[in-house]
Amino acid sequence: xxxxxxxxxxxxxxxxxxxxxxxxxxxxxxxxxxxxxxxxxxxxxxxxxxxxxxxxxxxxxxxxxxxxxxxxxxxxxxxxxxxxxxxxxxxxxxxxxxxxxxxxxxxxxxxxxxxxxxxxxxxxxxxxxxxxxxxxxxxxxxxxxxxxxxxxxxxxxxxxxxxxxxxxxxxxxxxxxxxxxxxxxxxxxxxxxxxxxxxxxxxxxxxxxxxxxxxxxxxxxxxxxxxxxxxxxxxxxxxxxxxxxxxxxxxxxxxxxxxxxxxxxxxxxxxxxxxxxxxxxxxxxxxxxxxxxxxxxxxxxxxxxxxxxxxxxxxxxxxxxxxxxxxxxxxxxxxxxxxxxxxxxxxxxxxxxxxxxxxxxxxxxxxxxxxxxxxx
Amino acid sequence: xxxxxxxxxxxxxxxxxxxxxxxxxxxxxxxxxxxxxxxxxxxxxxxxxxxxxxxxxxxxxxxxxxxxxxxxxxxxxxxxxxxxxxxxxxxxxxxxxxxxxxxxxxxxxxxxxxxxxxxxxxxxxxxxxxxxxxxxxxxxxxxxxxxxxxxxxxxxxxxxxxxxxxxxxxxxxxxxxxxxxxxxxxxxxxxxxxxxxxxxxxxxxxxxxxxxxxxxxxxxxxxxxxxxxxxxxxxxxxxxxxxxxxxxxxxxxxxxxxxxxxxxxxxxxxxxxxxxxxxxxxxxxxxxxxxxxxxxxxxxxxxxxxxxxxxxxxxxxxxxxxxxxxxxxxxxxxxxxxxxxxxxxxxxxxxxxxxxxxxxxxxxxxxxxxxxxxxxxxxxxxxxxxxxxxxxxxxxxxxxxxxxxxxxxxxxxxxxxxxxxxxxxxxxxxxxxxxxxx
Numbered sequence: 001x002x003x004x005x006x007x008x009x010x011x012x013x014x015x016x017x018x019x020x021x022x023x024x025x026x027x028x029x030x031x032x033x034x035x036x037x038x039x040x041x042x043x044x045x046x047x048x049x050x051x052x053x054x055x056x057x058x059x060x061x062x063x064x065x066x067x068x069x070x071x072x073x074x075x076x077x078x079x080x081x082x083x084x085x086x087x088x089x090x091x092x093x094x095x096x097x098x099x100x101x102x103x104x105x106x107x108x109x110x111x112x113x114x115x116x117x118x119x120x121x122x123x124x125x126x127x128x129x130x131x132x133x134x135x136x137x138x139x140x141x142x143x144x145x146x147x148x149x150x151x152x153x154x155x156x157x158x159x160x161x162x163x164x165x166x167x168x169x170x171x172x173x174x175x176x177x178x179x180x181x182x183x184x185x186x187x188x189x190x191x192x193x194x195x196x197x198x199x200x201x202x203x204x205x206x207x208x209x210x211x212x213x214x215x216x217x218x219x220x221x222x223x224x225x226x227x228x229x230x231x232x233x234x235x236x237x238x239x240x241x242x243x244x245x246x247x248x249x250x251x252x253x254x255x256x257x258x259x260x261x262x263x264x265x266x267x268x269x270x271x272x273x274x275x276x277x278x279x280x281x282x283x284x285x286x287x288x289x290x291x292x293x294x295x296x297x298x299x300x301x302x303x304x305x306x307x308x309x310x311x312x313x314x315x316x317x318x319x320x321x322x323x324x325x326x327x328x329x330x331x332x333x334x335x336x337x338x339x340x341x342x343x344x345x346x347x348x349x350x351x352x353x354x355x356x357x358x359x360x361x362x363x364x365x366x367x368x369x370x371x372x373x374x375x376x
Numbered sequence: 377x378x379x380x381x382x383x384x385x386x387x388x389x390x391x392x393x394x395x396x397x398x399x400x401x402x403x404x405x406x407x408x409x410x411x412x413x414x415x416x417x418x419x420x421x422x423x424x425x426x427x428x429x430x431x432x433x434x435x436x437x438x439x440x441x442x443x444x445x446x447x448x449x450x451x452x453x454x455x456x457x458x459x460x461x462x463x464x465x466x467x468x469x470x471x472x473x474x475x476x477x478x479x480x481x482x483x484x485x486x487x488x489x490x491x492x493x494x495x496x497x498x499x500x501x502x503x504x505x506x507x508x509x510x511x512x513x514x515x516x517x518x519x520x521x522x523x524x525x526x527x528x529x530x531x532x533x534x535x536x537x538x539x540x541x542x543x544x545x546x547x548x549x550x551x552x553x554x555x556x557x558x559x560x561x562x563x564x565x566x567x568x569x570x571x572x573x574x575x576x577x578x579x580x581x582x583x584x585x586x587x588x589x590x591x592x593x594x595x596x597x598x599x600x601x602x603x604x605x606x607x608x609x610x611x612x613x614x615x616x617x618x619x620x621x622x623x624x625x626x627x628x629x630x631x632x633x634x635x636x637x638x639x640x641x642x643x644x645x646x647x648x649x650x651x652x653x654x655x656x657x658x659x660x661x662x663x664x665x666x667x668x669x670x671x672x673x674x675x676x677x678x679x680x681x682x683x684x685x686x687x688x689x690x691x692x693x694x695x696x697x698x699x700x701x702x703x704x705x706x707x708x709x710x711x712x713x714x715x716x717x718x719x720x721x722x723x724x725x726x727x728x729x730x731x732x733x734x735x736x737x738x739x740x741x742x743x744x745x746x747x748x749x750x751x752x753x754x755x756x757x758x759x760x761x762x763x764x765x766x767x768x769x770x771x772x773x774x775x776x777x778x779x780x781x782x783x784x785x786x787x788x789x790x791x792x793x794x795x796x797x798x799x800x801x802x803x804x805x806x807x808x809x810x811x812x813x814x
Binding site (some may be wrong): 101102103104105106108127128129132196197198216218220221222223306307308310311322325326327328329 | 462463466469470472487488490491492493580582632633634636637639705770773774777778780781784785787788789791792807810811
């Protein structure tokens with residue numbers, strides 16, 4: 001329920017009785033509201049309003065019926081939510097506290113409780129398992145920062161450059177979106193062919209034709225695999241940033257730019273003071289989503305490198321897969337997954353808190369935008 | 377309003393991030409033993425043995441029809457690619473919903489045996505399919521831990537062999553295939569010149585690496601697990617073994633640097649195209665033909681040893697590779713499943729299927745016929761005399777993953793021009809061993 005002080009006309013208010021906040025409204029106001037609900041389509045016609053003297057029992061019944069309906073309508077969604085999210089999540093978390101190896105896959109319940117053992121091993125950075133996990137975590141952080149940053153930068157640049165109409169804009173936009181439309185597997189497998197050392201196109205261009213390197217470079221094993229991973233990931237995700245930002249840019253009125261141009265603002269000033277502040281709410285969500293996708297990305301490294309990634313590109317999702325599926329140790333894998341979940345929750349919460357603090361200040365000057373933000 | 381939105385975003389985030397935690401969730405506790413509720417049908421998961429899943433189906437369908445004619449049991453066939461087979465088996469084991477009969481890689485036998493998902497072939501079940509005596513002992517050694525009833529029976533056997541390009545050998549003046557590694561390196565050096573190399577390696581594939589490490593270790597009198605099943609990765613013999621294999625690329629330079637990223641059978645292609653003069657592979661015949669190399673163009677010999685006088689473990693030239701046939705414990709047609717195993721391991725079917733797939737029959741009677749080609753001749757003698765099963769311990773798959781990956785990293789280092797020393801190999805193996813945890 002919206003809780004703003006301003007009466008919101010957009011949100012349907014079924015009955016003032018269900019809303020806890022406003023004190024019992026005067027009779028006139030209540031009547032107005034009831035007329036509103038009657039007028040709204042799809043609402044069953046309410047019984048004629050009882051005289052105010054006879055409120056009490058029948059009003060209570062009324063209130064229960066009205067208040068109960070929304071919950072009843074929510075039940076299917078709730079059941080599905082339980083089934084799809086909560087139960088598997090709880091199962092996964094429970095697994096983390098068990099010593100679940102292949103011995104018990106037939107009967108998980110029989111797996112002995114391990115307490116916090118799996119977690120101890122995972123976070124003990126002085127021992128090899130924890131050290132490897134920490135290393136993988138650090139690599140993933142570096143990878144995420146680079147990949148998200150570059151994807152956003154590319155997407156924003158392309159979206160701003162495409163803001164003005166010109167011949168061929170539609171074609172270019174479609175072209176830019178292709179990586180996003182391709183199936184991951186097909187696209188990344190193609191990349192793995194391009195990146196082969198002996199027969200790949202990348203080395204053919206860099207080494208054979210341009211002569212930039214002394215010897216053909218390894219892109220899929222060794223240290224350079226990190227670079228390959230970043231490039232492929234950026235290539236995969238930047239069209240999404242481009243798409244979101246292009247849509248958001250449509251909402252900025254042209255006259256703001258014209259007015260600022262008359263005041264003598266150049267392109268950079270316009271971008272800094274008009275475009276970026278206006279994009280802020282979209283960016284808030286966009287960067288978060290890109291961060292979560294990239295941090296958790298399993299498909300790209302798995303298809304690019306196979307089951308065992310090179311050390312320099314050992315992303316955490318693949319690392320966890322290896323430590324549970326490839327080595328049949330599901331308890332340890334779950335414990336690491338839970339740690340990852342906690343970390344992502346923490347980052348997300350901190351991120352939302354920080355961006356929320358600053359958001360109003362940036363947009364205070366423009367009241368109209370404030371309302372728009374709400375719908376993003 | 378803002379708070380509401382934040383809450384919604386947080387909920388969304390939780391949902392998104394939870395996907396990872398729940399990735400390995402789900403599953404029920406089932407304790408069903410086999411039954412005979414559905415005596416007229418079976419589901420069979422076959423592994424990908426031919427060049428494509430379609431081809432496998434085409435090969436197996438007529439045989440299944442034959443079985444149906446004999447017994448009236450209809451077999452539903454699914455051919456499962458190797459990349460997803462283990463995940464599928466684990467899912468089947470944890471949910472209790474799986475096939476009745478299935479093929480497994482024989483190195484998984486003891487891991488799956490420990491999972492209790494497969495019907496043990498104890499005396500009674502073994503008798504139903506014709507008895508233990510039908511199978512060659514070395515193939516039976518790769519069906520589970522010693523002293524326990526086998527978790528599966530051998531179906532197709534394979535061993536590694538050395539393939540060499542006859543024409544390249546002739547041109548380099550090499551008269552016969554190398555019998556020791558020293559000879560192999562010498563031959564490799566003769567074969568290596570601009571764009572041609574002595575030996576093709578599948579060095580980016582952890583599983584291949586681990587198999588070779590196992591054989592080299594045996595030849596050095598070492599093992600990756602001690603008698604109690606504890607890992608001993610960084611023992612000197614194992615370090616020597618791994619280093620010797622990596623050195624083909626690092627120090628002897630008889631293998632192309634690019635081999636460090638080969639993990640999709642590129643080494644077979646390189647050998648078939650004459651880019652490399654030698655290859656260590658299992659039953660390469662059909663794959664070589666697929667790449668345009670005819671049987672007359674190559675020779676097959678046992679994998680070299682350290683010294684020709686080595687015998688016993690030190691004379692090991694191959695792991696016992698191959699496919700086992702298992703019955704899923706939760707089957708609802710236990711009698712039919714055993715009948716099907718008996719059918720698949722019968723002399724006639726063994727002869728037919730192994731001939732088609734280019735593998736070796738683990739059934740003794742089927743080995744009596746004259747070998748169909750030089751591949752089978754060499755593999756027969758290797759399986760009989762000098763093949764050893766990979767360690768039959770539950771942690772075997774961890775060994776393949778960890779040691780194989782460590783070797784992949786060593787190859788990558790060597791290919792990038794960094795030195796690979798005994799110390800750096802030991803360090804890697806020690807690190808791999810510590811990851812074993814238990």
